[in-house]
């Protein structure tokens with residue numbers, strides 16, 4: 001091959017190939033960007049209208065069932081085994097049963113949770129879980145207003161017509177070394193993992209932050225120095241775990257980092273948009289659901305529903321958000337289901353007495369518990 005042919009034919013062809021390979025990782029145009037911070041801060045959301053259209057189609061809320069009359073006998077007086085919804089009228093109770101069937105088990109129908117010979121029977125595990133799920137949803141709407149706001153949550157927010165929500169997480173199996181690889185210790189990362197957007201970041205950002213309460217903030221206020229102190233969390237290694245969580249959060253909401261941060265200073269709350277505060281509560285809320293509701297149900301699930309380490313399916317940001325900053329595009333489904341808005345306790349009184357709504361652990365009314373407010377106070 002003459003030098004000329006190499007220069008004029010082969011080199012451009014090779015360059016073209018290299019470009020094609022590099023561009024394969026890019027997003028197909030067109031993309032648009034919307035400014036969400038002050039001018040000049042570079043705080044913009046980059047969107048792709050083609051992908052947005054798919055997301056919009058996938059995230060439509062179903063129409064609410066017709067309202068039911070609160071009059072007539074109460075469920076607790078008519079049925080034999082109602083523990084959380086006894087204060088509803090029979091009509092409201094029936095509407096609730098119809099709605100949860102549509103939201104959670106539309107294919108299977110009432111029989112997914114019920115022994116149809118005896119609706120009061122609790123022998124199906126799904127009914128036992130569903131009862132606790134009602135309490136969990138009430139707690140979400142009553143006590144986590146600082147996250148779920150006026151949009152609120154119904155079973156559909158997570159389930160979307162599936163008995164098992166599509167976006168859940170389990171603890172990954174222990175894998176110290178990569179299979180068929182010359183790589184050494186994986187250290188819980190170094191694989192292209194879907195949980196962290198195909199990056200090589202730590203592939204389980206959920207256990208430390210959405211189950212345990214490990215510190216997420218890693219930016220030190222002193223110059224880094226090697227102290228040999230394992231308790232020093234302000235290390236690059238530790239930052240990788242924080243970044244893994246942040247990639248999950250960004251992907252779940254379909255946003256860039258600049259949705260919550262002015263990236264000139266990730267640490268600063270003063271320069272951050274209010275959405276970051278909502279996200280702060282979201283982290284605590286997901287942890288609360290996993291610790292207080294899902295984990296304690298582990299024994300109620302059959303083995304085939306459990307993860308590789310025998311743990312129950314748990315919630316992360318994607319469970320509700322599914323690629324959108326406002327789940328179901330902000331459709332306010334919950335307000336059509338007052339039975340899911342407040343925590344009720346059946347009174348230990350004779351049947352027929354009115355149930356009083358009671359506040360849960362956190363203060364209702366959109367206020368974070370004091371401990372959270374102090375921790376989050378902008379510096």
Ligand code: HEC
Nearest residue numbers: 079080081082083084085097101110113119120127130131
């Ligand atoms: C996702 C699970 C689930 C589905 C699906 C479901 N139910 Fe239920 N059902 C429950 C739970 C949980 C209770 C108990 C509620 C409580 O303790 O307050 C219950 C209780 C009942 C009761 C009261 C029985 C008694 O005597 O104690 C009736 C009646 C009932 N359901 C009817 C239906 C009908 C009709 C359908 C189908 C349209 C249906 N349910 C679908 C979970 C479900």
Ligand code: HEC
Nearest residue numbers: 100104126129130133134137154155158163164305313314
């Ligand atoms: C915050 C998200 C979330 C909400 C809201 C929610 N669920 Fe669930 N639900 C889950 C998760 C996570 C599981 C565990 C998945 C599994 O079954 O392995 C689950 C499991 C279940 C199961 C067991 C399904 C099976 O086949 O194993 C039933 C039944 C159920 N939920 C009913 C309900 C009902 C009824 C409501 C509304 C009153 C509701 N859920 C609200 C997240 C949610």
Ligand code: HEC
Nearest residue numbers: 216217218219246247250256257259260266267276279280
């Ligand atoms: C939906 C909002 C949201 C998005 C999107 C987001 N973050 Fe965060 N970020 C937060 C919150 C909230 C905290 C503080 C968490 C806490 O203290 O519990 C935080 C903390 C951090 C920290 C630690 C700051 C410190 O004080 O040490 C870094 C670094 C960070 N984020 C980087 C990123 C990167 C990189 C991205 C994009 C991949 C990103 N974030 C996307 C909300 C967000």
Ligand code: HEC
Nearest residue numbers: 147148149150151152249275278279282283316317320325
């Ligand atoms: C139980 C369902 C659920 C889970 C789990 C959840 N969110 Fe949300 N989130 C919502 C709802 C509902 C809203 C709408 C709130 C409103 O109307 O103001 C919302 C709103 C937000 C917003 C504000 C968006 C905006 O445009 O103003 C941010 C940011 C956010 N969530 C971050 C997160 C993060 C981060 C996680 C995981 C750590 C998370 N969420 C987990 C239900 C959820």
